[in-house]
Amino acid sequence: MRKENQSRVSEFLLLGLPIQPENQGVFFFLFLGVYLTTVLGNLLIVLLIRLDPHFHTPMYFFLSHLAFSDICLSTITVPKMLMNMQTHQQSIPYAGCISQMYFFILFGCLDNFLLAMMAYDRYVAICQPLHYTTVMRQELCISLVAVSWFFCCIHALLHSLLLVQLSFCAENTIPNFFCDLPALLKMSCSDISINELVIFTEGGMLFILPLSSILDSYVRIGTVVLRVPSTKRLFKAFSTCGSHLLVVSLYYGTLAGAYFFSSLWDSNDKDIIASAIYTVVTPMLNPFIYSLRNRDIKQALEIFVFRGNFFR
Numbered sequence: 001m002r003k004e005n006q007s008r009v010s011e012f013l014l015l016g017l018p019i020q021p022e023n024q025g026v027f028f029f030l031f032l033g034v035y036l037t038t039v040l041g042n043l044l045i046v047l048l049i050r051l052d053p054h055f056h057t058p059m060y061f062f063l064s065h066l067a068f069s070d071i072c073l074s075t076i077t078v079p080k081m082l083m084n085m086q087t088h089q090q091s092i093p094y095a096g097c098i099s100q101m102y103f104f105i106l107f108g109c110l111d112n113f114l115l116a117m118m119a120y121d122r123y124v125a126i127c128q129p130l131h132y133t134t135v136m137r138q139e140l141c142i143s144l145v146a147v148s149w150f151f152c153c154i155h156a157l158l159h160s161l162l163l164v165q166l167s168f169c170a171e172n173t174i175p176n177f178f179c180d181l182p183a184l185l186k187m188s189c190s191d192i193s194i195n196e197l198v199i200f201t202e203g204g205m206l207f208i209l210p211l212s213s214i215l216d217s218y219v220r221i222g223t224v225v226l227r228v229p230s231t232k233r234l235f236k237a238f239s240t241c242g243s244h245l246l247v248v249s250l251y252y253g254t255l256a257g258a259y260f261f262s263s264l265w266d267s268n269d270k271d272i273i274a275s276a277i278y279t280v281v282t283p284m285l286n287p288f289i290y291s292l293r294n295r296d297i298k299q300a301l302e303i304f305v306f307r308g309n310f311f312r
Helices: 021-051 058-087 094-127 129-135 138-163 181-187 193-227 231-260 268-293 295-307
Strands: 003-005 011-014 091-093
Touching: 011 058, 011 094, 021 058, 021 268, 021 295, 058 094, 058 138, 058 268, 091 094, 094 129, 094 138, 094 181, 094 193, 094 231, 138 181, 138 193, 181 193, 193 231, 231 268
Parallel strands: none
Antiparallel strands: 011 091
């Protein structure tokens, strides 16, 4: 193994997806299609929200940032994976690996906060409809997104700076298709107690706080809706929150499979598959969920595709 100094190697090897060599071509075009669908679908959501004045509301403001974050999250990992599948070269430079990990942590963290903001927006819309415009004012929405970007950048930078202090002495093969922090920590021959402490404290806090906010928002929504149960009210609440609930379930379900339940599995292959669902499939499904379940977005898409006009 080539070393630049005692604390870092010059490159890592990405093991990639558990695919037989004869099936590489089929899966290359499959993941290429998924990636292009992810980028085009989320980009279309961003354009619709930015160009159509009907979508200049807090919920769609947060949704546009979520779509942009999903584009970035997928772009960080998928193009490199596709290039490795096509060229059969699995190496990634040390600096490139650290950069990939930094942006993966950044946009994964940002998704977490954006989902929490969207849940709070739904809570205010359903439980405090008369105060919605006062509470969810534009200044607050911009501030929430800006603060989220700031904390997520610091969060990713902290883990990156701690990682570059570690030594990799014997093994440079990452059992995944991208540079994932847990995999890199397992490969290190240095003491990783500080890294683990930061993950369980600072990282845990940035994960638990948004999740707690989401759960609290929906518990409050459920309490208000069930206080005076009616079919019309239940349908309205479900139509308002259904898309977001589905995205939240998909996001946290795949995240749990990739990071929390992977230690219970006997094979690395299942861990890699769970990571692929979280990083590749979930960002692709989000625009479909919001477009298929949202009448306003479906109407705007119809205008855009068939009439070429955003404004009526």
